[in-house]
Structure formats: C-alpha cells, structure tokens
Amino acid sequence: MRSRPTLTSRSAGLVWVLPLLLLGATQVLGQAQDVFARAEFSLTVELPETKNDTKNLLAQVDQQLQQQKWQDAIDTLERLISGHGNELIVQGSDQVDLGSQYVYYVELKTYLRRRISEYARQMPEFLEVYRTRIDSLARQELDAAIASRDPAQLSEAINTYFLSRHADEALLHLGDLLLEQGRFNEARTAWERISPRYRTPEDPQGVLLAMAGQPIWVAVDGVDWGKHRDTIRSLLDDNQASSSLATTADSDVDPAAVWARLCLASWLEGSSDRAAVELELLRQLHPGAQGYLGGRNVNYAEFLTKLVASSPGEHDSRHAGTWPTFAGSYARTAQADLPERAKTYKPNWSVSLETQSLSRAGGRNGFGEERELQRIPLVAESSDALLSTFPVVLDGNVIVADQERVRAFQIDSGLPAFPTEGSEFFDRDELDYGAFHTSGRRLDFDFNMRGRRRGSPLSAMSLKLIHALGPDRFTLASDDTKLVARIGTTAIGVPYVQSQFQDPADMVVFDMRKEGKLEARIPPVTELSGPWSFEGTAIIQGNRLYCGMIKSGVRDESAIACFDWTTSQMLWRRTICLTQPYGSGLVADGEYGFRSHNLLTLKDGILYYNTNHGVIAALEADRGDMLWLTRYPRRGLIPDKLEKAHALVQRNVNPCIVTRGLVITMPLDCERLLALDAATGQLVWQTVPGGLEPLHLLGTTKDDVLVSGEQLFWVHLHSGKIRAEFPSVHQMFRDRGYGRGALVGDQVYWPTRDKIFRLAAKLDSNGSVKEAALPVDLVQYGEEGGNIVVAGGQMIVASPSRLTVYSPSPLLEPEDNSSANDTNQ
Known part of the structure; x- marks a missing residue:
C-alpha cells in the first residue's frame, strides 16, 4: 500500500499571498463590465515556406534542364533536397467559393520528387543520365530494404532512389507489407505512387466525376462504363502528371495487379462501397488479368468478386x-x-x-x-x-x-x-x-x-x-x-x-x-x-x-x-x-x-x-x-x-x-x-x-x-x-x-x-x-x-x-x- 502525499490546507500562506492576488486582480477589476x-484579430497564417535562395536554386534547375546540362541539374537538385528539403512549398489550391480558398503545401523534397518525375517523363535523356548514376546502388539498397521487411527502411530507400528503374517494384512490395500490418491508408498511398494512372487525370471532356488528383474510385463511381470505357482507359493510359502524389517516372508493374490490391485493401478496411467501385473498374479494364493474390495465382476479377460478395470484411477497430x-x-x-x-x-x-x-x-x-x-x-x-x-x-x-x-x-x-x-x-x-x-x-x-x-x-x-x-x-x-x-x-x-x-x-x-x-x-x-x-x-x-x-x-x-x-x-x-x-x-x-x-x-x-x-x-x-x-x-x-x-x-x-x-x-x-x-x-x-x-x-x-x-x-x-x-x-x-x-x-x-x-x-x-x-x-x-x-x-x-x-x-x-x-x- 503506497503512502498518500501529505495534504495541506488550501488556506496555507494566505496572509502574505492575498496582497499579491489583489494586485493581480486590480487590472481585471479596472475593466468595463463588457470587455x-x-x-x-488577424486571420493571417505564417508558414515556414521556401526562402529566396531556395527559389533561386529552383530557377537554376529549370535553366540547367532547358540547356540540357543534365549533370549540373542533378547536382543542384541534390543540393536543394539536402539543404532545403524541409521547407514548405505550395503544391496547388482550390477556389471553392467567392473569396474562399484552400491552399496545399508539401515539403520541398516531396515537391521535387514529383517535379523530377515529370521532368523525366518529358526528357528521357535526363532520366537515363540520372539512372546511370544511381541504378546499381539503388538495386542493392532496395533489395536489402525489401528483405528487412521494415516499412520505414524500405520507404526511406524508395525516397532516396525514387527515379531508379526499380522503385515501382519496391513500392508494390511496400504496399503489400503495409497491408499485412493493417496499415491500409499507407498501403494505398504506396501503390498509388507507382504511376499517375492511379489518381484522377485531367479530363477536358468531363467524363470523370472528380477533380484531377483525387482518388480514381471517386471519379468512376457512377460512370456509364458501356459508353465511356474506351475514353476512361485512354485517359488513364495517357495520364502523365495529374497525380498530386510523387509518382515514379515510369513503371512496368501490371496495372491490374495494382487495381486488385486497391480493391482488396478497401474490402479489408470495411469500405464496401469503394471496394465495389474498384472491382468494377478492374472488371471493365482488365477482365482476364491474372496474378498472385491471396496466396495463389488467380484471375483477379473472379477472385475478388467472390471475396467481396462473401462478407463485408470489416477490419475490427473496436475496443x-x-x-x-x-x-x-x-x-x-x-x-x-x-x-x-x-x-x-x-x-x-x-x-x-x-x-x-x-x-x-x-x-x-x-x-x-x-x-x-x-x-x-x-x-x-x-x-x-x-x-x-x-x-x-x-x-x-x-x-x-x-x-x-x-x-x-x-x-x-x-x-x-x-x-x-x-x-x-x-x-x-x-x-x-x-x-x-x-x-x-x-x-x-x-x-x-x-x-x-x-x-x-x-x-x-x-x-x-x-x-x-x-x-x-x-x-x-x-x-x-x-x-x-x-x-x-x-x-x-x-x-x-x-x-x-x-x-x-x-x-x-x-x-x-x-x-x-x-x-x-x-x-x-x-x-x-x-x-x-x-x-x-x-x-x-x-x-x-x-x-x-x-x-x-x-x-x-x-x-x-x-x-x-x-x-x-x-x-x-x-x-x-x-x-x-x-x-x-x-x-x-x-x-x-x-x-x-x-x-x-x-x-x-x-x-x-x-x-x-x-x-x-x-x-x-x-x-x-x-x-x-x-x-x-x-x-x-x-x-x-x-x-x-x-x-x-x-x-x-x-x-x-x-x-x-x-x-x-x-x-x-x-x-x-x-x-x-x-x-x-x-x-x-x-x-x-x-x-x-x-x-x-x-x-x-x-x-x-x-x-x-x-x-x-x-x-x-x-x-x-x-x-x-x-x-x-x-x-x-x-x-x-x-x-x-x-x-x-x-x-x-x-x-x-x-x-x-x-x-x-x-x-x-x-x-x-x-x-x-x-x-x-x-x-x-x-x-x-x-x-x-x-x-x-x-x-x-x-x-x-x-x-x-x-x-x-x-x-x-x-x-x-x-x-x-x-x-x-
């Protein structure tokens, strides 16, 4: 039995304390009855945004890329990431009503990964020079991180070697590992970073039902697949830059394997509506696709159809x-x-x-x-x-x-x-x-x-x-x-x-x-x-x-x-x-x-x-x-x-x-x-x-x-x-x-x-x-x-x-x- 702290009277010391209290209260009592x-009140919000020297280096990268000085551009990018990577930079905004705006920021290193990937898709020569510089070491580091089965180590290796030709496979492994641990949001994000196609693309025709950069299931929920299937397939295949995530420069990963995993994660999490939409997308775009899922080689659409119909699959989050x-x-x-x-x-x-x-x-x-x-x-x-x-x-x-x-x-x-x-x-x-x-x-x-x-x-x-x-x-x-x-x-x-x-x-x-x-x-x-x-x-x-x-x-x-x-x-x-x-x-x-x-x-x-x-x-x-x-x-x-x-x-x-x-x-x-x-x-x-x-x-x-x-x-x-x-x-x-x-x-x-x-x-x-x-x-x-x-x-x-x-x-x-x-x- 532990002893209780000694209790003291609340009146202890009031003789000498009270004058100080009255002094402290004088200011309050001197106010008007209504304050x-x-x-x-200022609504201004100040953020640790990019500084002028950072902006100068960003402009220098653009100039070096236009002049095709690939090595110089890579060196400048590495200086930016190592010296200014934690600064914030605007990634976009939404004007939702008159005078009302949401503004989105990311760290500079995240912004640069996205931007470098866009550079690489537009300038294959730049990508080839960069990969010649990092690919051999990237393969070793990514394989070691995959073998460790540590999501933190694998994620760090992916971010370090994001432009390597092996990053897409590593992201697929990362998502699988996170899914095993029940970390559904992180798993989905890892898979969506494999390619821009897994987020809503720009859609001038207005077929899709969501803004560019939003999750694709929102965009296709309720579309007429019989009428718009070919258009949607073309939009996804041609999507090069619409993802608000930093995605790899190119990918050899089978898209059906990713859509199947996204559907599986939704079902496991208990998001039955989202799982149904993603399953329909898989059926429409890749009806005969096969691969390894659920411990065996299966037809993705057939396997997931039975799974989604069998039970809600809700992840138990109760206590x-x-x-x-x-x-x-x-x-x-x-x-x-x-x-x-x-x-x-x-x-x-x-x-x-x-x-x-x-x-x-x-x-x-x-x-x-x-x-x-x-x-x-x-x-x-x-x-x-x-x-x-x-x-x-x-x-x-x-x-x-x-x-x-x-x-x-x-x-x-x-x-x-x-x-x-x-x-x-x-x-x-x-x-x-x-x-x-x-x-x-x-x-x-x-x-x-x-x-x-x-x-x-x-x-x-x-x-x-x-x-x-x-x-x-x-x-x-x-x-x-x-x-x-x-x-x-x-x-x-x-x-x-x-x-x-x-x-x-x-x-x-x-x-x-x-x-x-x-x-x-x-x-x-x-x-x-x-x-x-x-x-x-x-x-x-x-x-x-x-x-x-x-x-x-x-x-x-x-x-x-x-x-x-x-x-x-x-x-x-x-x-x-x-x-x-x-x-x-x-x-x-x-x-x-x-x-x-x-x-x-x-x-x-x-x-x-x-x-x-x-x-x-x-x-x-x-x-x-x-x-x-x-x-x-x-x-x-x-x-x-x-x-x-x-x-x-x-x-x-x-x-x-x-x-x-x-x-x-x-x-x-x-x-x-x-x-x-x-x-x-x-x-x-x-x-x-x-x-x-x-x-x-x-x-x-x-x-x-x-x-x-x-x-x-x-x-x-x-x-x-x-x-x-x-x-x-x-x-x-x-x-x-x-x-x-x-x-x-x-x-x-x-x-x-x-x-x-x-x-x-x-x-x-x-x-x-x-x-x-x-x-x-x-x-x-x-x-x-x-x-x-x-x-x-x-x-x-x-x-x-x-x-x-x-x-x-x-x-x-x-x-x-x-x-x-x-x-x-």
Whole structure:
C-alpha cells in the first residue's frame, strides 16, 4: 500500500499571498463590465515556406534542364533536397467559393520528387543520365530494404532512389507489407505512387466525376462504363502528371495487379462501397488479368468478386471492454461493444467531480461582487457547469482527471482502483476519493526547477487566478499499460503577472500495472526553450509521446513534438504555423490567455493535426517529416464581448477523424465541416459555411459521419451531404444535446440533459432516423446527461458535477408493472 502525499490546507500562506492576488486582480477589476476588442484579430497564417535562395536554386534547375546540362541539374537538385528539403512549398489550391480558398503545401523534397518525375517523363535523356548514376546502388539498397521487411527502411530507400528503374517494384512490395500490418491508408498511398494512372487525370471532356488528383474510385463511381470505357482507359493510359502524389517516372508493374490490391485493401478496411467501385473498374479494364493474390495465382476479377460478395470484411477497430483514449482510439473512430442485456440502464454508483466554469469579465471569477451577467451562449453545455471530463476505461477501471489529480475506480463497484493510505476516510462526494496522483499539493519550495517557482504556496493552493478564453477539458490517453495525463494549468499565453503563479501543465506518465506508479513527468519548457506549453494530452506509443505544443508570443508558434518519455528527451519538434494569439486578438490585448486542448490523431504511422489556427497537417510519426499541410478558410473572430469570445472557441477538443482514406475535421476557426484526402491533404468536400453548428465529431459508420451539437446530424461520408438530423427542429424545444455521445455497436447513444437516446447508427431505407431502444430516463434517478463512454458492459456518464456508472438492466416485466401500479394505488 503506497503512502498518500501529505495534504495541506488550501488556506496555507494566505496572509502574505492575498496582497499579491489583489494586485493581480486590480487590472481585471479596472475593466468595463463588457470587455471590448481593442484590435482586429488577424486571420493571417505564417508558414515556414521556401526562402529566396531556395527559389533561386529552383530557377537554376529549370535553366540547367532547358540547356540540357543534365549533370549540373542533378547536382543542384541534390543540393536543394539536402539543404532545403524541409521547407514548405505550395503544391496547388482550390477556389471553392467567392473569396474562399484552400491552399496545399508539401515539403520541398516531396515537391521535387514529383517535379523530377515529370521532368523525366518529358526528357528521357535526363532520366537515363540520372539512372546511370544511381541504378546499381539503388538495386542493392532496395533489395536489402525489401528483405528487412521494415516499412520505414524500405520507404526511406524508395525516397532516396525514387527515379531508379526499380522503385515501382519496391513500392508494390511496400504496399503489400503495409497491408499485412493493417496499415491500409499507407498501403494505398504506396501503390498509388507507382504511376499517375492511379489518381484522377485531367479530363477536358468531363467524363470523370472528380477533380484531377483525387482518388480514381471517386471519379468512376457512377460512370456509364458501356459508353465511356474506351475514353476512361485512354485517359488513364495517357495520364502523365495529374497525380498530386510523387509518382515514379515510369513503371512496368501490371496495372491490374495494382487495381486488385486497391480493391482488396478497401474490402479489408470495411469500405464496401469503394471496394465495389474498384472491382468494377478492374472488371471493365482488365477482365482476364491474372496474378498472385491471396496466396495463389488467380484471375483477379473472379477472385475478388467472390471475396467481396462473401462478407463485408470489416477490419475490427473496436475496443471490447476498454476505452483507452478520447474517442476510443488514436484514429478517433472507435465503436464500443453493445452491452448484453442492455434493455435499459440503472445507476450502479457515482462519485463527485469538480465543477468547472468559464472565466468572466467580473463577478465570482473576477474577484468582484456577485452580479448578474449576460448568459454565455454555449452549445450543448452550460457556462457555469461545463462538461469538461472525458473518462477512459482500462483493465476494468474507470479513470478521470482534472487540473490537479488523477482518479481511478473499479468499474463494477466504484471502489478506489488503487487503495492509498488514508483513503478509507474519504467518502464518494470528496474530490480526492479514488485519487492515486495529486499535483501542486505539497510545500516543497523547489525554486530551481526550470527557473520557476514550481511547488510554491501559490501553486499549492491551486487558486483560480488564470483568466483565459474557452472551456477547460480533461482528457487522458493510454497504450493499455501506460496512462498519460496533462496535469497543471491549461491556460496558454496568460499575462505575465498571472503566469508567475502557475506553471504550464506537465505531461505525466503512469504505469497502470503498478497501481498508477508515476513513471515520468515531462515539462513543456526548459531554461533555454522559451514559453512553450502543451496543447493537449499526448498520444503514447511504446516509449514515445506525440503532442501538440504552442510557443506564446506576439505570434503563437504551433508545433508537433515527439518525446522519449523514458528519458524526457525531445526527439524532434516540427513547427507547423505562426498565428496571432486568440487571447490578445479576441478580447483585451494582454489581459486574457487561451485554453487549448488540441489532440493529435495517429493512424498507420501518420500524425494528423487540426491546429485550430488555420491549417491541418500530416506528419510521418517516426521522424516528423511533413507529408502535407492544408490551409483552410478561417472565419472572422472579432466579438465585442468576452461572453461571445468564449462561444467562438468552445469547440476546443476536436481532433481529426481518419477513416477510409479521409481526414474529417471541423476547426473552431472555420464555419465548415470538411473532409481532406488522407494521402494528399486535398479537399474532398465541405459543408456549406454556417450550415452546421457542431461541437463533437462522434465517429463514422460505413455511410455517414455523425456530428452532434444541440442536434445530432448524419453527414454522408463521401459527399458531405447532410442526410438526416435528430431531433427535428420543431422538437428542439423539448430535447437538446447535452454532452458528447458515443457509437455503441450498431447504435448511437446521444445525451440530452434529461435522457439518453439510443438510435440506430444507420439510417433506414427512407433515409430516416430510427430509435433502436427506449431512451434511458435520467430524471427518475435524479441524474443528468453528459459525456458518454460505454465499456466493460457499463455506460459511464460524466456530467458537470458527477461521474455515474450505469449497469444494463432488463425492462420491467408486465407483472412487475401491475404490481407497481397496485402499490401506488
């Protein structure tokens, strides 16, 4: 049994601290009751783009190629890649409506691979000179990488020798290896890089149904093959430069072998619609093609026809009995198992949570007198009782966190998961009940750590000194044995006076096999690094932590970082963009910070990041190489009151969903739900600006994205069309969303304040919403809705002030109802 940290009274040190607090509060109290913006918020996004000397070298390459100075051009290209390869360069853009544009960036080395391939297709002499220089070594390196069966080693070798005559076969092997590991998105991208023909070509005739560079299955879904077969074959055969991917200069790989693999990957992933379209393309263009697939030599079309018809082939992404992170998985797409006997639910046990509220310009949180303030208009939650807690479930335990503690409870009983000394004296209404870690509660006076006063009496009392925009959110992450929490203040870019009282939050790692033993504490700043902060809870994978970070200043610098948590060493940090801080632009300059809770998404070795600052980015997780970056149209964020500013940044825990080749996201500074191509970052679809007022991306079915706020919406996964909503607008006076729901089996659990609806996740044949089971009536138990997690056969609801675990219960039998009626009479 571990000893509990010594607890100290929250009033300790108030005699000498209070004058300092009043000094810090004077500035706040001096404001007008309504806080007005003093400067227009800038929507400008700065990126680490190519510099002038880089542009000069690019122009020099063009000139050398025109003059047929092949060796000089190759030398210059190698200088560019080695010295400037990580700089960003525009690859294209889409004008989607008046004054609204998406701009796409890639690293210079990726851009050059694509451009060199285009050079090589247009200038065979250049390609021959280049291959004479590299082919013998390329063959050895690629063969060794293939033999290693290490995707990272093989991918690096392919990129190094991309113009060799052996790169196409190596890409085929790479895709096969990734497919074996269930990394479907990466496998598809590897195969599509073999030739431009595997992406939509330029189509002056308008036969294809997608823009150039998009996945080909979208372009041929619904075409009249009998009428356009020859045209489509010709377009694909002649396609030389339309792919938004860097493709090989030429390829001897049988196209039918690639189409067959793309269809197989779609079927394995569970994308039955996409698999059917790709199978039809294979039938139309290569009906008699044969090759090695599924462990034997087969006719591709015949083999895949039987396979696709046999079963949906859905890859199992569920987490039976667990819910290890926000949204259930690092792809943010998990579906919980539907509990047996879940006819209805009844409360089993509950514990208290610390109620969170928004910062105000005055009143209770402004060190002033109580006075009535304008209501802060939030979606699906209340400003005085925020829905800030997002539980996880690991190894039969429910775990929650807040700013200063982490707590764990046995899911069946509600007893503390890890008994500690003195815990028997706590009751379930105390906030320390079940806590196995507390922070900032000891007076150890460590003045040396990072040159700041960590552990000072001010930190120990955890007083609410920080004024910051946006609701607080508390998420956790796990790899099933290690748990990660962000502990400490989540406010970023706060005024200097306030920042002296509390340090930015640390990333803390616990070993859950050893009763939550503290394994590592990683601070965001060192004495040399400057004012960095963690933006949200890190992803943990093996000995690595991946997290978003931000450096406060006149321009906030958003970045993604990778740490080795076993040593606290930063392995890499990649700058994404620079933007104006929300706190200074939205309200009064220099008087308010901003609460950031950005979460990364990890799928198939790729990190996807919604910065909420104008860009979405995809990075290779191992080394931090930028795969693509997309700048989206930002909305104006210039409110005239603090209350309105809170509402604009409410959607502050909104990671990307990555599924079926799409990255789906809804940034808080954008009025659209949008889907990007996971391989390129190119826009696939967007909703009409202002058409939705969403707060949560719940997940996806095979057909739809489920999006919730005060209503629940079904948005078609491949078109962005809003197909259904619940409740209908005229019913909203009765039932409004309240918290984050969950996908549970073939149902979606959607909470309101008074009940939890259980709806069919799939629309019926008429496109209508169906109730899958009776709603769970919370009012009869004196409970209310909140954020839902279903795991271990239980339903967990985190309301603003309580965590309640509900157990499945059969409905009352008819005789039970009659008995109850007799008793009431």
